[in-house]
Amino acid sequence: MAPETLAFYAFGAVAVVASLLVIAQRNPIYSVLLLIASFGALSGLYVLLDAPFVAVIQIIVYAGAIMVLFLFVVMLLNAPHEETEYDERVHPLLRPGPMRFGALLALVLAGELSWALTRSGDSGRFPAGAVASVRAIGRSLFTDYAFPFEVTSILILVAMVGAVLLARREGRG
Amino acid sequence: MVPLNYYLVLSAMLFAIGTAGVFVRRNLITILLSIEIMLNAVNLTFVAFGRALGSADGQIIVFFVMTVAAAEAAVGLAIVIGLFRHRESLNPDSWTALKW
Amino acid sequence: MVDTLVIPLLKIVIVLNATLVAVTYMVLLERKVIAWAQSRLGPMRVGPYGILQPVADAVKLMIKEDITPVRADKWVFTAAPIISMVPALIVYAVIPFGPKITLFGRQVSLYITDINVGLLYIVSVASVGVYGIILAGYASNSKFPLLASLRASAQLISYEVAVTLTLVSVILMAGTLSMVGIVDAQYNQHVWYVIAQPVAFVLVLIGGLAETNRAPFDLPEAEQELTGGFHTEYSGMRFALFFLAEYANMIVVSSVVTTLFLGGWLPPFPNTPALHFLYAIPSWIWFFLKSFFFLYVFIWVRATLPRYRYDQLMRLGWKVLIPLAILNLVVTGIVKVMLM
Numbered sequence: 001m002a003p004e005t006l007a008f009y010a011f012g013a014v015a016v017v018a019s020l021l022v023i024a025q026r027n028p029i030y031s032v033l034l035l036i037a038s039f040g041a042l043s044g045l046y047v048l049l050d051a052p053f054v055a056v057i058q059i060i061v062y063a064g065a066i067m068v069l070f071l072f073v074v075m076l077l078n079a080p081h082e083e084t085e086y087d088e089r090v091h092p093l094l095r096p097g098p099m100r101f102g103a104l105l106a107l108v109l110a111g112e113l114s115w116a117l118t119r120s121g122d123s124g125r126f127p128a129g130a131v132a133s134v135r136a137i138g139r140s141l142f143t144d145y146a147f148p149f150e151v152t153s154i155l156i157l158v159a160m161v162g163a164v165l166l167a168r169r170e171g172r173g
Numbered sequence: 174m175v176p177l178n179y180y181l182v183l184s185a186m187l188f189a190i191g192t193a194g195v196f197v198r199r200n201l202i203t204i205l206l207s208i209e210i211m212l213n214a215v216n217l218t219f220v221a222f223g224r225a226l227g228s229a230d231g232q233i234i235v236f237f238v239m240t241v242a243a244a245e246a247a248v249g250l251a252i253v254i255g256l257f258r259h260r261e262s263l264n265p266d267s268w269t270a271l272k273w
Numbered sequence: 274m275v276d277t278l279v280i281p282l283l284k285i286v287i288v289l290n291a292t293l294v295a296v297t298y299m300v301l302l303e304r305k306v307i308a309w310a311q312s313r314l315g316p317m318r319v320g321p322y323g324i325l326q327p328v329a330d331a332v333k334l335m336i337k338e339d340i341t342p343v344r345a346d347k348w349v350f351t352a353a354p355i356i357s358m359v360p361a362l363i364v365y366a367v368i369p370f371g372p373k374i375t376l377f378g379r380q381v382s383l384y385i386t387d388i389n390v391g392l393l394y395i396v397s398v399a400s401v402g403v404y405g406i407i408l409a410g411y412a413s414n415s416k417f418p419l420l421a422s423l424r425a426s427a428q429l430i431s432y433e434v435a436v437t438l439t440l441v442s443v444i445l446m447a448g449t450l451s452m453v454g455i456v457d458a459q460y461n462q463h464v465w466y467v468i469a470q471p472v473a474f475v476l477v478l479i480g481g482l483a484e485t486n487r488a489p490f491d492l493p494e495a496e497q498e499l500t501g502g503f504h505t506e507y508s509g510m511r512f513a514l515f516f517l518a519e520y521a522n523m524i525v526v527s528s529v530v531t532t533l534f535l536g537g538w539l540p541p542f543p544n545t546p547a548l549h550f551l552y553a554i555p556s557w558i559w560f561f562l563k564s565f566f567f568l569y570v571f572i573w574v575r576a577t578l579p580r581y582r583y584d585q586l587m588r589l590g591w592k593v594l595i596p597l598a599i600l601n602l603v604v605t606g607i608v609k610v611m612l613m
Contacts, residue, residue: 004174004175005175008175008179012179012183015183015187016183016186016187016190019187019190019191019210020190022190022194022203022206022207022210023190023191023193023194023197023198023203023206023207023210025203028200028202028203028206029346029349029411030348031202031203031206032202032206033349033408035206035209035210036404038210038213039213042213042216042217045180045183045217046217046220048175049180049220049221049224050224051220051223051224051231051232052388052389052390053232053390053393054216054220054232054235054236056390056393056394056396056397057235057236057239057393057397058216058239059397059398059400059401060393060396060397060400061239061242061243062209062213062239062242063397063400063401063404064397064400064401064403064433065243065400065430066209066242066243066246068403068404068407068426068430069246069247069250070202070205070206070246070250071404071407071411071426072407072423072426073202073250073253073254074202075407075411075419075423076254077253077254077257077263101196105189105193109185109186109189112185113182113185113186116178116181116182116185133389134389134390134450136229137229137232137233137236140229140230140233141233141236145233148237152237152240152241155240155241155244156240156243156244158244159243159244159245159247159248160247162247162248162251163247163248163250163251164251165251166248166251166252166254166255167251167254167255
């Protein structure tokens with residue numbers, strides 16, 4: 001097997017297993033940590049896709065900023081477990097809802113995936129070369145996508161103000 | 174090079190995991206994390222298609238998705254903190270006052 | 274085979290070992306320099322002038338009992354020192370110690386790899402280093418580490434913004450994200466960026482002090498108020514890993530500042546023909562001399578300045594450094610466009 005294929009399977013396996021454990025985990029701290037692992041694997045996949053810029057941004061933005069925020073909130077709230085007694089007793093994936101509908105949905109998904117894998121065969125090869133460089137991304141971002149880019153800055157501003165306002169303690173002006 | 178389909182299948186699996194998390198879990202933080210998984214699955218699709226088409230657009234969309242995800246996380250977590258202050262609970266079923 | 278596998282692996286082994294040795298000796302250097310600053314002698318017992326002190330320290334830390342607190346989160350408690358150590362080491366992958374040289378008739382580059390997003394790679398790896406401290410504070414299940422880790426994460430995130438914004442103006446000057454490319458740009462533009470970007474230099478230096486939790490920004494491990502901060506509950510080798518990570522990060526910051534602002538491996542005034550005799554000294558020696566200077570500055574600052582108060586620290590970060598970084602970026606952009 002080519003080293004690249006091997007790397008794809010390794011990163012893919014880490015991403016899927018870590019994501020599965022994220023939702024199967026009771027302690028939110030572990031969920032956050034596993035999600036970081038999953039993002040690390042995705043970052044590796046981006047490198048395989050010749051997108052080093054996205055790979056690095058993925059780590060900076062997701063692992064370095066968003067997940068720190070999550071970790072911070074989990075530590076701040078200090079409520080690691082789901083509350084009710086029932087929640088404590090039964091694992092989240094083994095409750096009646098997930099057991100009935102989840103099984104059905106999982107079957108559908110498995111069917112779809114196997115259908116997709118058998119039908120598509122070997123098509124969809126990537127063209128050699130034709131890689132978008134950081135320079136090309138920057139140029140495109142500040143010319144073709146200048147307007148959306150500016151809009152995201154307003155979005156960030158709104159989110160910032162909103163977060164400050166929402167998290168503020170009441171009754172202090 | 175691994176074919177495009179493999180990436181699409183992987184991304185579908187991740188998206189399904191994220192969806193399952195939103196439906197199954199009863200913890201606001203885990204639900205937000207599941208949404209992040211879904212967004213990342215979509216990002217992977219964008220980058221894979223961008224690579225297949227040989228254009229930078231896929232990566233640029235990812236850039237925008239990440240900005241939105243950051244904004245969503247900031248506001249979402251602020252709301253979670255606000256809710257937690259009211260009921261000392263992270264279970265979304267605690268807030269059903271508008272149901273009747 | 275030799276070029277793609279053996280030489281890179283050899284380089285990795287050399288760099289990792291050199292780093293670990295340098296880190297242990299940094300500890301001795303720090304103790305010595307601070308001792309001299311305070312008219313003391315420093316360690317003198319182990320070996321002549323105490324030069325074997327690091328060996329003694331290492332042996333002591335390795336045979337010490339490794340304690341895990343009863344109510345600690347065991348997995349996270351074990352992982353935290355590792356998570357803080359690994360980023361400090363993998364950064365060296367992109368730091369250029371010298372250009373390509375010919376060694377035994379073979380072209381060898383004095384850097385492990387040169388990727389076209391090198392500087393962003395360093396920023397991203399540095400941003401992961403925060404987790405070691407946060408998780409150590411959480412997993413210890415103890416008051417002081419938790420306080421320290423909350424302080425540390427707030428501090429690291431605030432200063433990361435300032436440093437990253439400042440780095441953008443350097444990237445703007447060089448027109449590349451590759452570390453080797455930035456050094457080449459300084460050669461081609463006939464100027465070290467410490468002269469072209471003095472504000473950025475000072476900002477990155479201050480931010481670097483804060484990012485490595487060094488005095489005067491060592492609030493996360495303030496001995497007097499937090500009894501050691503986030504590593505209060507750690508002992509033995511795990512404590513040593515935190516300790517090593519801090520010093521490894523100091524070396525990283527020194528190397529990065531050297532590369533970005535002092536022309537990396539270039540001698541002073543690289544383009545002046547009258548000073549070409551300086552090329553007689555090998556490139557990597559120039560690099561180490563400059564990095565060593567910054568390491569000395571780190572220790573010097575610690576021996577000189579008192580610690581900041583927490584609110585002062587946050588005010589400095591958000592109200593001084595970040596606006597200055599943005600201003601610097603805007604001015605750099607305008608000047609660059611006008612010169613074009």
